Amino acid sequence: MSLSAATIHVRLGDKQVLRGVTAAFARGSVTAIVGPNGAGKSTLLTVLAGLRKPDQGVVQLGGADMQAMAPRARAQRLAFLPQIPEIAWAVEVRTLVALGRTPFSGGRGLSAEDEVAVDKAIATANVGAFAHRNVLTLSGGERARVLLARALAGEPEWLLADEPLTGLDPGHQLDAADLMRRLAFEGRGVIVTLHDLHMALRVADRVIVLADGLVSAEGPAREALTPAILASAYGIKGRIWDGEQGPVIEVLGRG
Amino acid sequence: MTTMRRPALLAGLITLVVLLSFASLCAGKAWVPFDIWFNPGSDPRWAIIFQLRIPRTILGIAVGMALGAAGAALQGYTRNPLADPAVFGVSSMASFGAVMTLYLGLGAAAPWVLPLGGMLGAGIGVAILLGLSGATSSVLTFILAGVILNSVASAGVALALNLAPTPWAVNEIINWLMGSLADRSAGEVQLALPFIVGGCLLLFTTTKALDALTLGETGARSLGISLGRLRLILAIGTGLAVGASVAVTGMIGFVGLMAPHLLRPLVGAKPGALLIPSAIAGAAIVLAGDIAARLIPTPVELKLGVAMAALGGPFFFAMLLNMRRKMA
Numbered sequence: 203m204s205l206s207a208a209t210i211h212v213r214l215g216d217k218q219v220l221r222g223v224t225a226a227f228a229r230g231s232v233t234a235i236v237g238p239n240g241a242g243k244s245t246l247l248t249v250l251a252g253l254r255k256p257d258q259g260v261v262q263l264g265g266a267d268m269q270a271m272a273p274r275a276r277a278q279r280l281a282f283l284p285q286i287p288e289i290a291w292a293v294e295v296r297t298l299v300a301l302g303r304t305p306f307s308g309g310r311g312l313s314a315e316d317e318v319a320v321d322k323a324i325a326t327a328n329v330g331a332f333a334h335r336n337v338l339t340l341s342g343g344e345r346a347r348v349l350l351a352r353a354l355a356g357e358p359e360w361l362l363a364d365e366p367l368t369g370l371d372p373g374h375q376l377d378a379a380d381l382m383r384r385l386a387f388e389g390r391g392v393i394v395t396l397h398d399l400h401m402a403l404r405v406a407d408r409v410i411v412l413a414d415g416l417v418s419a420e421g422p423a424r425e426a427l428t429p430a431i432l433a434s435a436y437g438i439k440g441r442i443w444d445g446e447q448g449p450v451i452e453v454l455g456r457g
Numbered sequence: 458m459t460t461m462r463r464p465a466l467l468a469g470l471i472t473l474v475v476l477l478s479f480a481s482l483c484a485g486k487a488w489v490p491f492d493i494w495f496n497p498g499s500d501p502r503w504a505i506i507f508q509l510r511i512p513r514t515i516l517g518i519a520v521g522m523a524l525g526a527a528g529a530a531l532q533g534y535t536r537n538p539l540a541d542p543a544v545f546g547v548s549s550m551a552s553f554g555a556v557m558t559l560y561l562g563l564g565a566a567a568p569w570v571l572p573l574g575g576m577l578g579a580g581i582g583v584a585i586l587l588g589l590s591g592a593t594s595s596v597l598t599f600i601l602a603g604v605i606l607n608s609v610a611s612a613g614v615a616l617a618l619n620l621a622p623t624p625w626a627v628n629e630i631i632n633w634l635m636g637s638l639a640d641r642s643a644g645e646v647q648l649a650l651p652f653i654v655g656g657c658l659l660l661f662t663t664t665k666a667l668d669a670l671t672l673g674e675t676g677a678r679s680l681g682i683s684l685g686r687l688r689l690i691l692a693i694g695t696g697l698a699v700g701a702s703v704a705v706t707g708m709i710g711f712v713g714l715m716a717p718h719l720l721r722p723l724v725g726a727k728p729g730a731l732l733i734p735s736a737i738a739g740a741a742i743v744l745a746g747d748i749a750a751r752l753i754p755t756p757v758e759l760k761l762g763v764a765m766a767a768l769g770g771p772f773f774f775a776m777l778l779n780m781r782r783k784m785a
Contacts, residue, residue, distance in 0.1 A: 239476030253678055277681030290536035291726040304669050304680040352672070356680075 205226055205360055205391060209316040210259035211390045212245050220256070221415035229359060229391040232382050234423070236395070237412035238436050242284055243395040244364050246412065250393060251282040251362045263360075281353035285364035285395075286343075287394035290340045295348050295399065299323055301332075302355025320355050327351035327381070343374045344371075350381070360391045367394075367401055379405040399427060403442070403449045411435050424449055433457045463730070471739040474518065477744040481514040485751045493509055499733040512646045515640050517747050518740040519646075519653045520638070520706050521716075524754035525739020526660045526732055533667035533728030535586070535599050536689055538718060539776065542699045543710035545599070548605025551635060553610040553705035554578020558618040559630050572648055575704025580696030582606050584775055630680020635763020636707035641673050649705040656698025657736055658691040659690055664729035671728060709762045711769020712739050719775065 204333050206226040212219045219242045227233050227250075248254040250261055252268040260269040268276065273341075281302070289298065302323065303316040312320065327350045332340065336350055346369065353361055365384075368373045373399075382392050382405055396402045402409055402423060409417040409426040412433035421427045424442070432440040439457035442444050442449055483489045489502050489510070504747040531540040542548045557573035589602045601669075615635065616750060621627045666687045674684060702709070716738040717731050724730040743761070746768070750759040 236552050248675075251679060255673065272681075273683055274681035282675075282677070283675070284675045288536075288676060291721075293726045295669060296726055298671065301669055301680065302678075304665060304682070307665065310625070337482060383648035400754065417496060440771065451474060 203394075205261070205263050207246075207261045210246065210249055210250060210256045210258050210261070211272050212242070212254065212256050212447075214245065217307070219415055220249070223412070223417055224259075225393055225410055225417060225420065227360075227393055228391050230386055230414040231388070231407040232386045232394070232405055233403065233408045233410060234394055234396045234406035235410045235412055236397070236427075237249065241435075242415045243410040243412055247308045247362055247364050247393065248282075249276060249394055251280060253282065272398060275306050278356065280360040280362065281358035281453060282298060282354050283349060283353050283361070283363040283396075285368070287349050289337055289345070289349075292336045294333075295329060295335055295337050295340070296324065296333045298337050298348055299329070299351045299355050302352040304355060319357055323351045323354040326354055328377070342369050343371060344442060345365050346370060346374075346378075350378070354385075359395070361385060363392075365395055365397065367396060367398060376419075398452045399432075399440075401429060403451060427451065463724070465722075466734055469590070469739070470734055470741065472736055473681075473741045474744065477741055477748065478514050478518065480519060481744050481748055482510045482750050485510070503757045507710070508643070509640070512641055513642045513747070514744070516641050516646050516649070517638050517744045518703065519650055519700040520709060520739035521712060521738075521743030522657055522736040523702040523739070524712035524743070525710065525716035526736040527695045527699050528739070529669065529717040529728070529731045529735035530660045530663060530691055531713070532717050533663070533731065534672060536670065536728075537599065538672070538721070538780075539600075539773075541711065541714035542579075543708065544696065544714060545582075545586055545603035546610055547579050547586070547699055548685075548703050548708050548710060549607050549610035549614075550577035550582030551575040552708050553613045553706045554581075554612050554700070556617050556630055556634070559633065560621060560626065562622075562626075568644065568648060571615060572652065572701050572704035576652065576696050576700030578610070579703065581701030582610070583692040583695045587692055598657045627765065633707045634762075635697075636709040636765070637758075637760045638706055638743075639758060639761075641705060643682045645705050649701040652697045652701035654703065656696070658695045659694035660698065661732055661736075663687060663690055663694075664732060666729075667732070668727055668729035691777035692765060707762055709758075709765050711742065711765050712742050714769060714776075715772055716733065716742060 204226060208224050210220050215324060223246055235246060237243050241378050249256050250288060252261065255269050261278065290418065300320045303312060303319060307316060324333055327347045329347050329351050337345065340348065367378055370378060379401060382430055406423045408421065409423045410417055411426055411431055417457045418435050419431045431440060432438050437457055439454040440451055443453050463555045473566040487502060487505055491505055527542045531542065531545060532538055554574040555571050563570045569763060586599065586602050589598055592720045606644045618627055646695055666677065666682045669682045678684060720731060720734045720738055724734060746765050747761050750764045751763045753759050
């Protein structure tokens, strides 16, 4: 069961955002998509999630063309967390998490199976302490965890998250990173876009460096992120060394 | 949070509508006392009940349900508590469509022409609104689109008045525009009812999609909801329900604004769970307003549309102030 993209081209307005991206992802691992602003990370993620039809190229989920799949069947297997999440109404946290069961429900309330999945997601994302609070009164970090719980409630094979660590304090970033590792360990495929290269080194099995709509490097985190790639993709000078708790990246300046 | 159990909420609302229906059958210039129910047929006032009050009451319930359901659905879709068929120009478009049939004198051709005009107008209005919101989901675009629809529709109505061939036609249009449940025949009720019921049932099928839209359009799509299908159902459902209502009763505003707003805290703010309770509460609001319009001693009977606007304007204003305070 793999997720793969072949020669994806996407044009937004008069900008060619993706210019032939090919990538394959495996379940049981965390892949980080990194790259400078405007490189096309978010666009690639929405294409991988089946939410945007590429102008050219095919995304396949388990061998089936994503665009030909029924939206509901796709949603049962793949959860997507947008970069700027919207919560429109002052609903209870548990109600919001239960929305993750939408692809499975017939529309009338939650089945016993749904309840179990929702409770499990609430426990996994550690939001039980405020499960009955109004979601709009939560802090940014709490809200991010609630939205993650919403994604987990569907027990997806694939979790695609756009900048899931942005706006979290260092402690919560580590918690979120640990959770991603745990989800991969459970056999799910996790694909995230990240700005923080240090977190990418820490959390990702594989890193895809996207620059100007093309894959400029990919591979195990330590191999994909090299001083040469930092220079060509980001235009910065940096060095990477092995610290006590894993690899460390230091940005020295504009290259 | 203060959510009510759903069966209790629905039972309470239905009881309210039943009580108001009885009051609506009894109340008016000619009071029908309660004991008439025990010897039907013999009392001449029985005719008042059968020929005037029963159609009026049924129509009140139906129109209230249509407006309440459409208001809840539009609020859910736009994620905006200020949405309402009247605010967004859907009702004006419906009356524009209906007025055109009056102006062109088509209404005499067949009884179904006027409601058809109303439904067409409403359907076009909703389609324009939803089409615009598909391009950009900003609430501001939506409200501006509503303002534009409202002014285009009123300009059309004004043009029809301006060019009306006879003072009698002007009078007919104005009277109809003010919105009322008075003196509607059983025939008109029969005409509108299937469309209103059909429209409401269509709107009730959007429960799951509206709930998912709590997470925004991207969120809903990632949960497997087809927004194109939802828009189509909303346009047809609102067009049928609001169009048929407006065509028979004229403009009755603010019901779709008030009903969902009053009930939202009681259903835990879930937009889908709000649909059916809002419809029932809409029926209660219209019935109560109509009873009040009949009982308030004025030389000419107060028009329900006017009474609702007088009540709804301040309500809308209070909501706006309240929202502003929350945002500040």
